[in-house]
Amino acid sequence: MYNLTRTFFNNNKIAKHFSITFILVGIGGLIFLDKLITIFFQHNDITKQGPLTFGILFIISTGIILYFIINHMQKVIKNIDKAYNDLKQKEKDRLAPYEFALDNSVDAIHWFTLDGKFIYVNNATCKLDGYTKEEFEDLYLEDIDPNFTRETAPLCMQEIRDTPNWRIETTHRKKDGTIYPVEVSGHGIIYNGKEYICAFARDMTQRIAYRNEITNMNEELQKSVKEKEILLKEIHHRVKNNMEIISSLLNMQAHKSNDIKFKEAMIESRSKIHAMALVHEFLYLGENLAFINVNEYIEKLIEDIKELYISNNTRIDVDLNIDKLEFSINRCIQVGMVLHELCVNALKYAFKEDRTNLLCIHMNLIGENIVVKIRDNGEGLSNLDELEKSDSIGMQLIHSIVDFQLHGTIDFKNNDGLECNIIFPEKEIK
Numbered sequence: 500m501y502n503l504t505r506t507f508f509n510n511n512k513i514a515k516h517f518s519i520t521f522i523l524v525g526i527g528g529l530i531f532l533d534k535l536i537t538i539f540f541q542h543n544d545i546t547k548q549g550p551l552t553f554g555i556l557f558i559i560s561t562g563i564i565l566y567f568i569i570n571h572m573q574k575v576i577k578n579i580d581k582a583y584n585d586l587k588q589k590e591k592d593r594l595a596p597y598e599f600a601l602d603n604s605v606d607a608i609h610w611f612t613l614d615g616k617f618i619y620v621n622n623a624t625c626k627l628d629g630y631t632k633e634e635f636e637d638l639y640l641e642d643i644d645p646n647f648t649r650e651t652a653p654l655c656m657q658e659i660r661d662t663p664n665w666r667i668e669t670t671h672r673k674k675d676g677t678i679y680p681v682e683v684s685g686h687g688i689i690y691n692g693k694e695y696i697c698a699f700a701r702d703m704t705q706r707i708a709y710r711n712e713i714t715n716m717n718e719e720l721q722k723s724v725k726e727k728e729i730l731l732k733e734i735h736h737r738v739k740n741n742m743e744i745i746s747s748l749l750n751m752q753a754h755k756s757n758d759i760k761f762k763e764a765m766i767e768s769r770s771k772i773h774a775m776a777l778v779h780e781f782l783y784l785g786e787n788l789a790f791i792n793v794n795e796y797i798e799k800l801i802e803d804i805k806e807l808y809i810s811n812n813t814r815i816d817v818d819l820n821i822d823k824l825e826f827s828i829n830r831c832i833q834v835g836m837v838l839h840e841l842c843v844n845a846l847k848y849a850f851k852e853d854r855t856n857l858l859c860i861h862m863n864l865i866g867e868n869i870v871v872k873i874r875d876n877g878e879g880l881s882n883l884d885e886l887e888k889s890d891s892i893g894m895q896l897i898h899s900i901v902d903f904q905l906h907g908t909i910d911f912k913n914n915d916g917l918e919c920n921i922i923f924p925e926k927e928i929k
Contacts, residue, residue: 607700615640615652629674660687735779742776774839790825790929808846820861827927833904840893841873849877871921879913
């Protein structure tokens with residue numbers, strides 16, 4: 500209101516009009532008074548009626564002049580008052596949306612002086628804390644935030660003023676003494692040459708409840724996952740043990756028989772079972788229950804095959820060149836069975852005791868395909884067509900897995916020994 504009134508009275512046009520009106524009325528009044536006195540003394544004796552008459556005329560003329568001046572002043576004041584009220588209404592209409600937004604904000608909004616005294620709060624603040632706007636006029640920050648004192652509150656105001664995007668999680672105390680958590684952000688502002696702090700507070704009670712609920716759920720889920728991991732590991736361990744029992748039974752049957760072919764069939768069956776059991780062993784011992792490190796699996800598989808099929812007099816070097824890959828359980832068993840059959844064939848038919856034997860196993864990710872090469876340094880085959888047409892269980896198993904499970908291709912060729920190349924799509928890979 501003071502600023503609006505000052506604006507009106509600083510208007511040069513109003514002062515100019517008022518001054519001109521005062522001068523014109525004054526001059527007109529003096530001229531009229533002079534004429535009136537002149538006419539009067541032309542017809543009357545100045546010694547008899549002069550002073551009294553002059554006084555009466557002066558009072559009458561002065562009253563007329565004052566009437567016109569005061570009447571003009573009343574009009575000016577009336578116009579000023581009307582203009583002030585119009586501007587006041589316009590300012591009120593202009594600020595109405597901002598006042599509505601402030602008072603209906605979800606967040607509590609506070610204005611502080613630098614010593615922590617409240618000078619403005621919105622309706623949300625009153626609802627949250629239980630005080631009226633009039634009561635807040637006598638309160639300081641420490642009255643609603645028990646984490647501050649009369650000494651530390653001004654320090655907090657200065658920190659807010661000097662820190663862009665200042666934010667803190669604290670607690671507020673309601674009028675009834677209830678403590679609730681809030682998140683507060685603050686900014687320093689300058690208004691009419693004075694520094695103030697504007698702070699926004701949001702009740703975090705529901706958010707913290709959700710946070711605690713989610714934390715508890717996560718802990719329960721982690722506990723449940725851990726229990727299931729232990730259970731799955733135990734299942735893989737038991738599957739591996741059961742397969743080892745089957746392998747032992749087959750070994751017992753082989754020892755009881757004098758049939759060489761039967762013994763060989765039992766040994767091959769044991770080896771196949773062990774290749775599959777090895778997958779469950781890696782899952783049981785590893786940290787990941789979904790994928791297996793291919794490098795470690797193939798290294799262990801080759802060692803086990805060598806131990807089963809190679810005598811101590813046979814020297815064999817293994818060239819492993821395998822990319823860092825992790826296969827799913829299903830894919831690892833498929834690849835393991837194919838490698839097992841090809842390696843066993845090389846160990847049985849290509850290697851001899853009187854020379855240095857070489858087994859190359861390469862597995863690389865090229866583009867979107869896995870490329871596998873297995874090569875020995877044996878004598879190779881004179882007729883590769885016979886290998887393709889072979890009705891042995893091993894070759895049938897290899898073609899069945901490559902064609903129908905890996906959805907790949909297989910090719911044999913002579914390359915200083917027998918070389919097998921297998922290509923299948925990159926799937927079920929971590």
